[in-house]
Amino acid sequence: MTLSLVLQALFAGVTNGIVYALVGMGLSAIFKGSRVINAMQGEFAVIGAMTTVLLLTKAGWPYAAAIAGGAVAGALVGAFIEVAFVRYMAKKSASEDSFLLLTIGLALSLSASILYFVGRDGHLLPPLGGEGVLIVMDAVIQFHALWLIAIGIGATLALRAFYHRTTIGLSMMAASIDADGAATTGINVARMRTFTFVLGGLLGALGGILVTPLIGVDYQLGLNLTLKGFAAAVLGGLTNPLGAAVGGLTLGLVESLAIIGISSSYKDVVAFSVLIVIMILMPQGILGRAGRRGG
Amino acid sequence: MTSLSAGYGALTVLRDVSLKVGDGEAVALVGANGAGKTTLVRAVCGLLRARGGRIVKNGADITATPAHDLAQHGLAVVLENRRLFGELSVRENLILAETVGRKARGAHMRFSWDEVTALFPVVKERMASPVELLSGGQQQMVAIARALLLQPDLLIMDEPSTGLAPKVVKDILLVIKALRERGMGLLLIEQNVGIASEITDRAYVMSVGSIVHEIGPGEWQSFLTDERLVKAYLG
Amino acid sequence: MKFNEWEERKKMSVSSFIAKLAGATALVGLSAFGVQAQTSGEPVKIGAIVSATGAGAGLGVPERNGLLLAEKDINAKGGIKGRPIKIIVEDDASNPDTALSKANDLIFGQKVQALLGPSLTASTVAVGGVTHANKIPQIAFTGIGPAVERERKCLAHVLPPQRLNATALLEYAKNIKAAKIGVLHDAGYGNVVMAELKPLADKYGVKLVAVEKFEIGATDTTTQAAKVKAAQPDAVFIIATSATPFRNVKQIQIAQPVIAAIGSSSYEYVNAMGPAADNIVIPEFVVGEDPLPHQKAFVELYRQTYNSTPKNYEAAAWDAAHIIAAALNKAGADATGEKLCEAMKAPYTGVLANYDFSADDMTGIPISSFVFSKLVGGKYTRTPFRVAQ
Numbered sequence A: 001m002t003l004s005l006v007l008q009a010l011f012a013g014v015t016n017g018i019v020y021a022l023v024g025m026g027l028s029a030i031f032k033g034s035r036v037i038n039a040m041q042g043e044f045a046v047i048g049a050m051t052t053v054l055l056l057t058k059a060g061w062p063y064a065a066a067i068a069g070g071a072v073a074g075a076l077v078g079a080f081i082e083v084a085f086v087r088y089m090a091k092k093s094a095s096e097d098s099f100l101l102l103t104i105g106l107a108l109s110l111s112a113s114i115l116y117f118v119g120r121d122g123h124l125l126p127p128l129g130g131e132g133v134l135i136v137m138d139a140v141i142q143f144h145a146l147w148l149i150a151i152g153i154g155a156t157l158a159l160r161a162f163y164h165r166t167t168i169g170l171s172m173m174a175a176s177i178d179a180d181g182a183a184t185t186g187i188n189v190a191r192m193r194t195f196t197f198v199l200g201g202l203l204g205a206l207g208g209i210l211v212t213p214l215i216g217v218d219y220q221l222g223l224n225l226t227l228k229g230f231a232a233a234v235l236g237g238l239t240n241p242l243g244a245a246v247g248g249l250t251l252g253l254v255e256s257l258a259i260i261g262i263s264s265s266y267k268d269v270v271a272f273s274v275l276i277v278i279m280i281l282m283p284q285g286i287l288g289r290a291g292r293r294g295g
Numbered sequence B: 001m002t003s004l005s006a007g008y009g010a011l012t013v014l015r016d017v018s019l020k021v022g023d024g025e026a027v028a029l030v031g032a033n034g035a036g037k038t039t040l041v042r043a044v045c046g047l048l049r050a051r052g053g054r055i056v057k058n059g060a061d062i063t064a065t066p067a068h069d070l071a072q073h074g075l076a077v078v079l080e081n082r083r084l085f086g087e088l089s090v091r092e093n094l095i096l097a098e099t100v101g102r103k104a105r106g107a108h109m110r111f112s113w114d115e116v117t118a119l120f121p122v123v124k125e126r127m128a129s130p131v132e133l134l135s136g137g138q139q140q141m142v143a144i145a146r147a148l149l150l151q152p153d154l155l156i157m158d159e160p161s162t163g164l165a166p167k168v169v170k171d172i173l174l175v176i177k178a179l180r181e182r183g184m185g186l187l188l189i190e191q192n193v194g195i196a197s198e199i200t201d202r203a204y205v206m207s208v209g210s211i212v213h214e215i216g217p218g219e220w221q222s223f224l225t226d227e228r229l230v231k232a233y234l235g
Numbered sequence C: 001m002k003f004n005e006w007e008e009r010k011k012m013s014v015s016s017f018i019a020k021l022a023g024a025t026a027l028v029g030l031s032a033f034g035v036q037a038q039t040s041g042e043p044v045k046i047g048a049i050v051s052a053t054g055a056g057a058g059l060g061v062p063e064r065n066g067l068l069l070a071e072k073d074i075n076a077k078g079g080i081k082g083r084p085i086k087i088i089v090e091d092d093a094s095n096p097d098t099a100l101s102k103a104n105d106l107i108f109g110q111k112v113q114a115l116l117g118p119s120l121t122a123s124t125v126a127v128g129g130v131t132h133a134n135k136i137p138q139i140a141f142t143g144i145g146p147a148v149e150r151e152r153k154c155l156a157h158v159l160p161p162q163r164l165n166a167t168a169l170l171e172y173a174k175n176i177k178a179a180k181i182g183v184l185h186d187a188g189y190g191n192v193v194m195a196e197l198k199p200l201a202d203k204y205g206v207k208l209v210a211v212e213k214f215e216i217g218a219t220d221t222t223t224q225a226a227k228v229k230a231a232q233p234d235a236v237f238i239i240a241t242s243a244t245p246f247r248n249v250k251q252i253q254i255a256q257p258v259i260a261a262i263g264s265s266s267y268e269y270v271n272a273m274g275p276a277a278d279n280i281v282i283p284e285f286v287v288g289e290d291p292l293p294h295q296k297a298f299v300e301l302y303r304q305t306y307n308s309t310p311k312n313y314e315a316a317a318w319d320a321a322h323i324i325a326a327a328l329n330k331a332g333a334d335a336t337g338e339k340l341c342e343a344m345k346a347p348y349t350g351v352l353a354n355y356d357f358s359a360d361d362m363t364g365i366p367i368s369s370f371v372f373s374k375l376v377g378g379k380y381t382r383t384p385f386r387v388a389q
Helices: A003-034 A041-057 A063-091 A096-118 A143-165 A167-177 A179-183 A189-215 A221-236 A241-261 A264-281 A288-292 B037-044 B067-073 B090-105 B113-119 B121-125 B136-148 B166-181 B193-199 B220-225 B227-234 C003-025 C057-076 C096-110 C121-133 C147-151 C162-175 C189-203 C222-230 C244-251 C267-276 C293-306 C312-331 C337-344
Strands: A133-136 A139-142 B002-008 B011-017 B026-030 B050-054 B075-078 B154-158 B185-189 B202-207 B210-215 C044-050 C085-091 C138-140 C155-157 C180-186 C207-214 C235-239 C258-260 C280-284 C347-349 C354-356 C371-376 C379-382
Touching (some): A003 A143, A003 A189, A003 A221, A041 A063, A041 A189, A063 A096, A139 A143, A189 A221, A241 A264, A241 C222, A264 C222, B026 B037, B026 B193, B037 B185, B067 B090, B090 B136, B113 B136, B121 B136, B136 B166, B166 B185, B166 B193, B185 B193, B193 B220, C057 C085, C085 C096, C096 C121, C121 C147, C121 C155, C162 C189, C162 C235, C162 C258, C180 C189, C180 C222, C180 C244, C189 C235, C207 C222, C222 C244, C235 C244, C244 C267, C293 C312
Parallel strands (some): C044 C085, C180 C235
Antiparallel strands (some): A133 A139, B202 B210, C280 C371
């Protein structure tokens, strides 16, 4: 095993990890804000990416505008889902299981709709920073991957700042901690829950848009991303969106290191074994307890 | 409020409740457990939809106003069990209220940040600390502070003394008295009639969802000494 | 019937005879010019099951296109002894249970004389029991599967067994003198081909210096590709039904030649590869952009009808339909069971490949039928390399 191979594995691990992190952060944000486990988080990624693809290729928008459009699409779908479905079910005091069923159903419907409207083809997006690569000791990492990592880290920091330094962010946290206390402190709890879904949709879409130049987007990508994002979120402590960042990176790195350290055949076995061990040792997730202090 | 009815689902808890709090008055609502006092509070502060009747404040009909808009009408509530945001710091709990209060009252802030922190020294000391680490009494102080920052002229307090040591209760009563001196209206829900009689001018007695007795101004003493009445209405 | 009608009928059957003769040698041009041979009478019913939806749709949809085009073509050339052929196409939605119920439907309900398909191995195994028990000749669109299929002497295949696909990969490696091979394969299709490749590698004197696996639906295979790169092979085999490994291989700048198994050849995957669809050789059969002389007519007709370029699965289905039609023409339009089965078992030069259903593997495709295409800048080109028989 050469240093170059280890480095390559680290590059891949971190890149994948940040993608898992972005999806996981959205999932965690939604859970934190509404106690809904969003099984369609990965679909936000697909919606965001597909919208960007369509705006770029069919509508001829400039890339930056198309990306913004894709992110907005994710946010809007999030808002729509909250207003159309979640709010109604919350009024009827639906249980957490019911919400999970709802989001599973939505995930399947959305995936099928995308198959219907867009077809089976996979689509790519232009990589940020061009097709160039950075080569370190024979290990290759695309400029786009570096951008992805930078944006991912930026998003994580921005999310933390958002929650603690903006009124809306604080209000969203407050609404999720104690709805009655929040309402009597002048916070519109229902609106905060909508914003939570908007945030989740936005983060999911961003993850999808950023990952598409590397792996392409198709109607099946959503489910894969949801699973990985969920693992990242749980690993990091489900109520702490920033924990999802740590969880995602951990998952990505464990996968890569398992491939080079043990064998590619056992990658999933090893990755999930490690996750299980972590969960046993830290049942609240890696940043779980910090999450209880508002992360 | 007049003829207020409210309930949960198929259950109607309040039937035809009417009570009044005048400007700057301090009124208590007493009664045994299960009398419907908390339901009343939830209905008044917009957490529960009234089924019948009206709630009017300063001429404005606030029966259907949602909880988060009540600060605009000068109403703030300190709920039972305080309902603070545990993971957040004291500062974060308070800032949320201050922003709302500022928007509701504009430039005429009756309770500025500095004033409130002066009123509650513990708040000043533990600003950065997560609220859940504070003691019960300290948390109660934070809850009151938070309500004040909403700039109310009528404060509703639901069982503020519950679960607190007598010394702490004393401190809280001092704060409430100070607020009263500044002209703050008060609707106090209390099981402990002794406490209620100390800080309010008059009271309503509730039982099984209705008001069964009124204690007029100056009538506290006679009520408390009449064992028959006390037993009959408070169990 | 009236005299005029009878005269009309005689005239039509004469011109249909002429058309059949002309059509047998002249190619598609006839139907292109709108000269259609007339068929009449009770249709000859052939059943077909494909995975038009679900995971196998990448195979099933092209196969269905090939079947329907073949049906038109066969009927344009006079059908089965003047009677029209009707190919009833059912969708098993990539589910073996559905395939079985469709098979029962076709055999007992529609009373078809033969069955074409299914697209997937699991469905073929499910359906094979019924066709075998009821002596329904079957031409499947999968390579040969479990050992039991070898026993079924009326179940033929128009796509090569995986052993042959593996051989083709190794033949090309031999051609470019690659002695050390790195393999990147997926856990489904890849496993199946690898099972055949490993023992063959020894025979070809080729060393598999790296064999890296990734799961189906993997979103990233970069680390596995890096391990392949680190083993410094002379060439890299990619065996997958996804574009992802191809992209990852190019992203980490593996410079060695890439040879891919036929499962990656569809345009769906090529388009998804983006700029990575370059310098990749695929042993396959039909390169629509540059067809072999005997494939040209089919490719043209397909282009005109569907406005797209056909590849292997369309051609395989076309061949299956034509083979059964030829067998019926030989044994009689009402031939069934053993008789039809025997008529099927003769060497046949198809568009996809040469077949011989009398061969042991019920396929008979020789290694020489393989055409080695090369992806250059996202487009297919045909290399001149063939394996001499």
